[in-house]
Amino acid sequence: MTTTTAPPAASTPSGAADPGRPYRRSPLTWIREHLLAAITVVVFVFMLAPNAVILWMSFNQPIGKFDYDWNRFSLSAWKNPCATNEMCHSLGLSVEIGLIATLVSTALGTMIAFAMVRHRFKARSGINSLLFLPMAAPEVVMGATLTALFFNTIGPGSLGFWTITIAHIVFCLSYVVVTVKSRLAGMDPTLERAAQDLYATPLQTFMKVTLPLVAPGIGAAALLAFALSVDDYIITAFTAGNMETFPMYIWGSVQRAYPAQIDVIGSLMLICTMAIIALSQILGRARNARR
Template structure:
């Protein structure tokens, strides 16, 4: 009988990776986490300091836990008045800028005309120009047309519509450029009217871009200080109130308002994400 030599299993060879290889594998994740911490840490500090009972006029140093600021968010009348003004201006500027910007985006993407390239270049000027230049230009325009005593609510709103318009056009244009045109042609082949095609096919596909543009416009309007300072006259928006509070007093209620804005924004993002997942599962 032929004998077979016994084959003993060999031990696996363990190769130790160098520290540089481990760093290169985890560097991207580490940098991503670091960037998110850098962006969200100020918001977390504001949320924590909103539960502080400060000593004196400035809520800069932690003293002790308190719900007084949350129970009385309008401790100063100027705070809630300025916040109400910013919200009203932001709502009007968002609606007007979103409507006009969406129509301009459709015209730029769906039609060809002689001034198209020039208008496309002009739309980027409010985004590229410094806000100080834009604010000073608008102030000179309003002063020359309506007079210095008329600066206020509507001049701020017009200025906000003007600089929000470019962001709406760019956002909606990117959504339209990525849309499949064969879907609209398929609806037309199924004898859908132009109105039905727009309402049933085009608008639902462009709606996420329009919603994103509206949210961006509202955030830019509520957050703006430089252009508003040039066109506000005697009115005071919420960013202007914060700038003045840093010089005379910084109550904890400012952190409460900032925390509420952050919470509402996160809830809107979570709701939109959940709605998108629900629609994807239904399909």
Template sequence: MSATTSATSRPKPAAPNSASTKASRRRRSPLAWIRGNILAATAIAVFVFLLAPNAVMLVMSFNSPVGKYNYIWNRFSANAWQHPCAVDDICTHMTLSLEIGVVVMIASTVLGTMAAFAMSRHRFRARPAVNVLLFLPMAAPEIIMGATLLTLFFSTIGSGSLGFWTITIGHVMFCLSYVVVTVKTRLAGMDPTLEKAAQDLYATPRQTFMKVTLPLVAPGIAAAALLSFALSIDDYIVTKYTAGTEVTFPVYVYGAVQRSVPVQIDVIGSMMMLVTMTGIALSLAVGRARTRKK
């Protein structure tokens, strides 16, 4: 009886206090949090590394520099945003880059999408060779590609014909590979039973493509189009070799840096970044709205 009483009279261990536990978690050092969340910390570091130049560009677009070089912060000014085209026909060069980018985006997206469908849906003997050829523009150094294109244009149409269309041809050549790879990846991840189900419901090949295949592949095609546009509008090396007397925005920026760095360069870059972010935000909002409706 005494043994039972002594066993039951022993004090029970106290439950951990939730408030003290939360306080101890709050007192954990940042280094301890990084050790416990290494993947999250790495992702944050990568995003900071990628976004820091864009943030600096946006901040420096509101700078009023001392001298010709917009490298050091002096004081706040919105004058460059009010007059973005005030320096050396900068908007003319930007317009040329936008025109080339739109043409390249349309041409490379159409041709690359058709090539991706042909590579994914059809079997032919030259398929491995075509795969290798499609990856060559991605693997070849741009300076070699530009010099080769210059030699091709010199030996066919002559040096006096270099300009808008030679730049466009050069950009389409290396953008095609990225479009094909992007669309092929989307096609490979698509469920083939959906197309078979449409055919079982007596849908014609055209109806199957327009109502099943194309809506499923559309995100990949849109991503490939945006990627080709970004690659085209940003290219300098191939453009320098194939431009002739034309001056695109990257060529202008490279030449301007040697003598001055106007604030308008950061302004136009910030405009492009804000437009891109707005487009991404709108697409995400539309996607979420469709998901909620469903």
């Protein structure tokens, strides 16, 4: 009777995982896998924490003139958003200037973006470089330049509503052009060619194909221009004259009083912005679902 011996079991190489043991990741591997997500969360918390503080302090009933320390919960600031007539007037002035600057800069910037993307001309590269100057130049330099080289030539008492508006249009124009250009650069040109192959006129192609595709970029550019205009202080301070916008009112009120109504208006701006973004996302998803 012949006895056979089984071959020896293959030895597990050093460093290989044993299938009989549970796999355990080292702490360094876990940190490397979650480091980017952790940094992203920290950055978002850092950016949104001031907005949360402003919203929380808008429900405060301050003891004195400055809404810096929490005292007790109150809705008095929300019931009367305008602490003084000057605050309401400055807020209305900022919104009015912002709307005009947004409409003009969005219209001009959209046409410039189409010209830069769709057409080739000699000064195209130079204009493309000049568009970034208002974005790169400090606002102090831009405000002082506009005041010294343009507005003072009209007259020393000419600074006011329209000088602020023109300065904001010049300032917001570059941001609109860059935003719309990025949307146009990512658009598929074959869609317009398909519409032309189906005997659509240039106007029909623009209204039914091009404009709906570029509309999200135009809307984003308009929101950015409005936010930049309403929020601007430095350029406005050089071109305002005797006018006082809402950022200028806040700067002046910080030195003598800081009512909770300022936090209320800031919270309302934040809520309106988030509502517009959420509405655009809902409409975009609904449009994609219909397709």
